[in-house]
Every structure is written in C-alpha cells, then in structure tokens.
Amino acid sequence: MTSGVDLGRPQAQTVGSDEDVVRVRQMVRTVAVAVRLSLVDQTKVVTAASExxxxxxxxxxxxxxxxxxxxxxxxxxxxxxxxxxGPGIADLELALTDGYTTGGGLGLGLSGARRLVDEFDIQTAPGQGTRITITKWSR
Amino acid sequence: MALSADESGRLGELLTSRAEVVTQRWTEIIAGQLRGRLSQAELVRQVQELHRALVDALSKGAVDLTAEEATELRAVLAEFSRGQARQGFSATETATGVFALKEALLSVLGTDQDAAMLRDYVSFSALVDQMGLFTFETFVRTRESLIADQAEQLLELSTPVVKLWEGVVAVPLVGTLDSARAQVVMERLLQTLVDTGSPYAIIDITGVPAVDTQVAQHILKTVVAARLMGADCIISGIRPQIAQTIVALGIEFGDIATKASLADALRHVLRLTGVETSRRQSRREA
Amino acid sequence: MERVPILKIGDILLVSIQVDMSDQTAVALQEDLAERIVATGCHGVIIDITALDIVDSFVGRMLSTIASISRVLDAETVVVGMRPAVAITLVELGLSLNGIRTALNVERGMELIAIDRADDHDDPDDDPVPEPTASP
Incomplete structure (x- = not known):
C-alpha cells in the first residue's frame, strides 16, 4: 500500500456543497486503489459514489x-x-426505477449506482432520512 | 499445545548436542521418499537450515510456532515449502519432510525412556505438527498463486487483439467464453482501440462453441461501450447454433452489424472507410 | 470555482477538460460554450475528456445539453477521448449519451466535423432536432 490509507479505519467527509462531492470522489478513488480494485471497478465505484x-x-x-x-x-x-x-424516500421501489426522478436529473442515480456495485443496501422512511451502504469487492 | 520454557530449552540443547545424528537421520528419511528427485547436497543444505532455524528458535525460548522468537523459523519453513511447490513435489511429500523430524528425534532419545523424556517428546511432537501444518498451508498458497499466474498467462495468450488493417482491429475468439474471460477480452479490445486509434473493431466468434446470456450481454455491452468511445464493432462468424441461442434467449442485437465471416466483415469495413473518404457517409447508419 | 478553458482553433472550439469538475464548473462550461459559439461563429465543438477518469450522470447530461445547444446554434459537437473504463461504466449505469457524436481522439473528431461541414446540405436530417434545452 503506497497511498497510506489505514485499512479498517473509516474516512469521513461531510457533504454540504458541490466541492464536497468532488472530495468524496477523490477519497473513494484513493481507497479503491489501496484495496486493489481493477481500473474498471475503481471507475464503477467512484461513479456510483458520485451519484x-x-x-x-x-x-x-x-x-x-x-x-x-x-x-x-x-x-x-x-x-x-x-x-x-433529509425527507427520506416514500416509494423506494419507484425511486429505484430507471428514469424516475423528482430532481430534474436523468433518474439514473439510485438505480444506476446499484448496478455498479456488488452490494447495495438502503434504509429510508419518510421523515427519517436516508442511509445507503454500498460495497465493491476486489476480484 | 505449547511447549513449556523448560522443555523448549532442553530440546534446544538436545538438538544442538546431537545435531549430527538428528540431521543425518532426518536427511535419510526424506531422501528415502524423494527417490533422488533432489540432489543430496541440496537436501542436506535444506535440512541443516531447518535444523539451525529450529535450534535458534528454541534457544531463544520459543514455545510454539506463532511465537515472536519463531519468526525466522517460519520464514525458513515458508521458503522450504515454496521451493517444494515450485519443484513439483506433492503436498504430502512436503509435509512429511517436516514430520520426519519426529522420527529423527526418536532415534537420539534412545532407550532411556523415563517419563520426563516422554512428556518432552509429546510436547515437541505438537510443535512439529504445527510446523507441518504451516508448511502445508504455505505449500497450498504457493500452488494457488502459481495456478492463478498460469491462468492469467493463458488468458493473455488466448485472447490476442490484432491489427488487421489501418484503423481496423480484430479479436478472434477461440474456445469457451466464460464471463470472466469475456470481460478481460472486451477490456483489452477497447484499450487497443484507444492505443491504435482504430475506429473499427471486428469481434470474430467463429471459434466459440456456445454463448450464454451473460456472454452475449458482455459482447453487446462492449459494442455499446465502443460506440460511446467513437468506434464501431462488427461481429462475425456467428454459428447457426449460436444464432438460435441468441434468438431463443431473446437477446436483441439491434443495429449491430453482423457478418458471416471475418473476411466479409473486413470487406464491409473497407467499403465503409472507402466510401467515407470520398463521399460523406454517417458511420451511425452503417 | 474553477473554469474550464475554451480554445479556438480555426473553425473549431476545443474544450479539454483537465480537472475533476464540480457540478457548478460543469454548468459554467455549458454557459461559457454557448456564448463562445455565438461570439466566434464556430461550427464545430470538440470536447476532449481524455483526462476524465469518471463521467457520471450529471456530466453525461451536461455533454448531451452542450450537444443540443450547439446544434441549435448551428455547431456540431463531438466528444473525444473517452476512456474504456469510463465507457464500460456508462453502459452499466445505463447512460447512452443519445445524440452525442463521439470519436477516439481529437484528430478523428476534427475529421468528423470536417466531413460534416463539407456536405452539410446533403442530408440535413441526419439527427433528429432536439428540444431546445434551457440552462438550469
């Protein structure tokens, strides 16, 4: 490991602005490289994280x-x-459908991100916020 | 079961004072089962090194193989098993090489079998068992990495991406395509498009006996990915059975160009490029 | 906020994205490009994404929007240099970048635009005319 990432200790980043999304991408890439994901898998997990x-x-x-x-x-x-x-997601199944969006995007964020990773877990309820956990394993 | 510090000290002394007898007997037993596949000099060197590392660990007070004092011993054992694995010895032969130490030790314990001696021997046996298992594990790991390396080499060899013409590359696929191989092939194909700046790729599947849904999906995704990069793929050599499978599985090949043979595919591409340079022809319509 | 530079080479505007863009930077690029197309009267836009190690749905949408806007302003957009890993990921993500023309590298992108301009009048209905898209 040359990147100096401490295996096992989580790195945290608050997300409050556009620039923070960029920081999340960079953080994810550093760890993805450290756990030796292939180039394609690195790209997939960074893209999912960005979404x-x-x-x-x-x-x-x-x-x-x-x-x-x-x-x-x-x-x-x-x-x-x-x-x-935040407000949470009322209809999860609908939110995970390709092309469904409430934010004027392409509606590929959730459903697309799920396809890019190995494990995808989402916990949400109206008014309860949202917590999404994704995992990508090295091959 | 760990050795007590006393036992470990006593054994260290015994192994040192009777070093010659022990190593000689040890070597004999191993030589017996190897039947000349390793030179005597090499064998003696290995046994002496193991003996030295063991005595060293015991004299430092190691009570079992996981102890800090046994680091050097573990390294020597690992080196020993890696060597055995690479030279094609079996796992049993490798582990018995270590277990032979028990018998060798028995020969120096001699006939004065008092109870203390017996206890020492049993404890020591446990250590040797640990050593044997450690050897076995290293052996298996070495073999596994050898197999993985070979599989990778095979994959490299079996999936050449060749330049057919200026601006045209081809992958002749031969043999069974599993999902992992399909993925490797496709990634290499796309990288070759970039490296050679070729806007056309021909995927020839004449040599592929069957495709399943996953493999067909991989091929389709590659074609779409190539398009995103600004290159077009032509699939050639689809056998009748595969055509049937594709239709039966309901896989939509859509507007992807398919040709009967590699030659047809190349002719198709050359015609496209020829037309393109003289008169405008959208690549998308091809 | 960083801004992506836009270079004018002959009749073509060349945008080489070299930074990990924030969404704001992407939106700014979209606006800057529209202005430069009108100001310069260029008929071709090449967006070089060789240096981008990911393209997510936001950047994908930005590329589509740029292509649509420039088409309305009578300029052809070609996206060049997409990395294999990025292309594979986009396919998995389900983003097809409809209406965007692509080429392997800048050189091929320029060829594509040159061929297009050479006989533009031949078949003007090559691509369906997109809905005008307003900048967010």
Missing amino acids: LARNTLVYGGGGTVEVTAIDNGRRPGIRIVFADS
Whole structure:
C-alpha cells in the first residue's frame, strides 16, 4: 500500500456543497486503489459514489459519507455509507426505477449506482432520512 | 499445545548436542521418499537450515510456532515449502519432510525412556505438527498463486487483439467464453482501440462453441461501450447454433452489424472507410 | 470555482477538460460554450475528456445539453477521448449519451466535423432536432 490509507479505519467527509462531492470522489478513488480494485471497478465505484453523494446533497439536503477499506477474509473491498437526515424516500421501489426522478436529473442515480456495485443496501422512511451502504469487492 | 520454557530449552540443547545424528537421520528419511528427485547436497543444505532455524528458535525460548522468537523459523519453513511447490513435489511429500523430524528425534532419545523424556517428546511432537501444518498451508498458497499466474498467462495468450488493417482491429475468439474471460477480452479490445486509434473493431466468434446470456450481454455491452468511445464493432462468424441461442434467449442485437465471416466483415469495413473518404457517409447508419 | 478553458482553433472550439469538475464548473462550461459559439461563429465543438477518469450522470447530461445547444446554434459537437473504463461504466449505469457524436481522439473528431461541414446540405436530417434545452 503506497497511498497510506489505514485499512479498517473509516474516512469521513461531510457533504454540504458541490466541492464536497468532488472530495468524496477523490477519497473513494484513493481507497479503491489501496484495496486493489481493477481500473474498471475503481471507475464503477467512484461513479456510483458520485451519484449517491450528489443525491445526499440534492435530495437529502447534505449529510455525511464514510469510506472504509474492508476485508472479508478472502478478498479486500471498499464500503461506503451515505447518510442524510433529509425527507427520506416514500416509494423506494419507484425511486429505484430507471428514469424516475423528482430532481430534474436523468433518474439514473439510485438505480444506476446499484448496478455498479456488488452490494447495495438502503434504509429510508419518510421523515427519517436516508442511509445507503454500498460495497465493491476486489476480484 | 505449547511447549513449556523448560522443555523448549532442553530440546534446544538436545538438538544442538546431537545435531549430527538428528540431521543425518532426518536427511535419510526424506531422501528415502524423494527417490533422488533432489540432489543430496541440496537436501542436506535444506535440512541443516531447518535444523539451525529450529535450534535458534528454541534457544531463544520459543514455545510454539506463532511465537515472536519463531519468526525466522517460519520464514525458513515458508521458503522450504515454496521451493517444494515450485519443484513439483506433492503436498504430502512436503509435509512429511517436516514430520520426519519426529522420527529423527526418536532415534537420539534412545532407550532411556523415563517419563520426563516422554512428556518432552509429546510436547515437541505438537510443535512439529504445527510446523507441518504451516508448511502445508504455505505449500497450498504457493500452488494457488502459481495456478492463478498460469491462468492469467493463458488468458493473455488466448485472447490476442490484432491489427488487421489501418484503423481496423480484430479479436478472434477461440474456445469457451466464460464471463470472466469475456470481460478481460472486451477490456483489452477497447484499450487497443484507444492505443491504435482504430475506429473499427471486428469481434470474430467463429471459434466459440456456445454463448450464454451473460456472454452475449458482455459482447453487446462492449459494442455499446465502443460506440460511446467513437468506434464501431462488427461481429462475425456467428454459428447457426449460436444464432438460435441468441434468438431463443431473446437477446436483441439491434443495429449491430453482423457478418458471416471475418473476411466479409473486413470487406464491409473497407467499403465503409472507402466510401467515407470520398463521399460523406454517417458511420451511425452503417 | 474553477473554469474550464475554451480554445479556438480555426473553425473549431476545443474544450479539454483537465480537472475533476464540480457540478457548478460543469454548468459554467455549458454557459461559457454557448456564448463562445455565438461570439466566434464556430461550427464545430470538440470536447476532449481524455483526462476524465469518471463521467457520471450529471456530466453525461451536461455533454448531451452542450450537444443540443450547439446544434441549435448551428455547431456540431463531438466528444473525444473517452476512456474504456469510463465507457464500460456508462453502459452499466445505463447512460447512452443519445445524440452525442463521439470519436477516439481529437484528430478523428476534427475529421468528423470536417466531413460534416463539407456536405452539410446533403442530408440535413441526419439527427433528429432536439428540444431546445434551457440552462438550469
């Protein structure tokens, strides 16, 4: 590991502006490189993080992102948690449909990000905020 | 089961004072099962090194193999098993090489079997078992990495991306395409497009006996990705059975150009480029 | 906020994106380009994304919007230099960048625009005319 990322200790970033989304991307990339994701997988997980961090900002009214290098005993991976205390999502199934949007985007953020990672978990309820956890394993 | 500090000290002394007998017997036992596949000199060197590392660990007070004092011993054992794995010895042969130490030790314990001696021997046996298991594990890991390396080399060899013409590259796919291989091939194809600046790629699947949904999806995604990059793909050599599979699976090839043979595909591309230079022809319509 | 520079080379505006753009920077680029197309009267725009290690849906949408705006202003846009990993990711994301023309590198992009301009009148209905898109 040349990047000096401490495996196992999460790195956190608050998301309150556009520039923070850029910082999240850079943070995710550093960890993705450290856990030796292939170039394509790095690109996928950074793209997913970019979509979800933007959601946290736009729909969640800002929040936090935590990036952790993990290991399941057989292979290393990266886990990212996006948390906000915004309005939450009422109809999750609808929100995960391609092309559905309330924010004037392309409606690919949630559904697209889910396709780019290995594990995708979302916990949300109206008024309860949203917490999304994604994981990508090294091959 | 760990050795007590006393036991470890006593064994260290015994192994030192009777070093010659122990290593000789140890070497004999291993030589017996290797039947000349390793030179005597090499074998003696290995056994002496193991012996030295073991005595060293015991004299420092190591009580089991995971101890801090046994770091050097673990390194020597790991080196030993890696060597065995690379030279094609079996896992059993490798581990018995270590277990042979028990028998060698028994020969110097001799006949004066008092109870203390017996206890020492049992504790020491446990250490040797640990050493054997450690060897075994390193052996397996070495083999696994060797296999992974070979698989990668095979993948590299089996998926050449060749330049057919100025601006035209081709991948002749031969053999079964699993999802992992399809992915590697496609990534290499796209990278080659960039490296050579070729706007056309021909994916020839004449040598592919069957495709499943996943592989077909990989090929389709590659074609779409190539388009995003500004290059066009032509698929050639689709066998009748594969055509049937594609239709049966309901996979939509859409507007992707398909040709019967690699030659047809190349002719198609050359015609396109020829037309393109003289008269305008949108690549998208091809 | 950083701004992406726009270079004029002959009849073509060249935009080489070298930074990890924030959304604001992307929107600013969109506005700057529209102004420069009108100010210079250029008929071609080349957006070089060789240096971009990701393109997410926001940047994808920006590229589409730029292409649409420039088409309304009678300029052809070509996006060049997309990396393989980026293209693979976009396909997985489900972003098809409809209406955007692409080329492997700047040189090929310029060829594409030159061919287009050479016989523009041949078939003006090459691409469907998009809805005018307002800048957000």
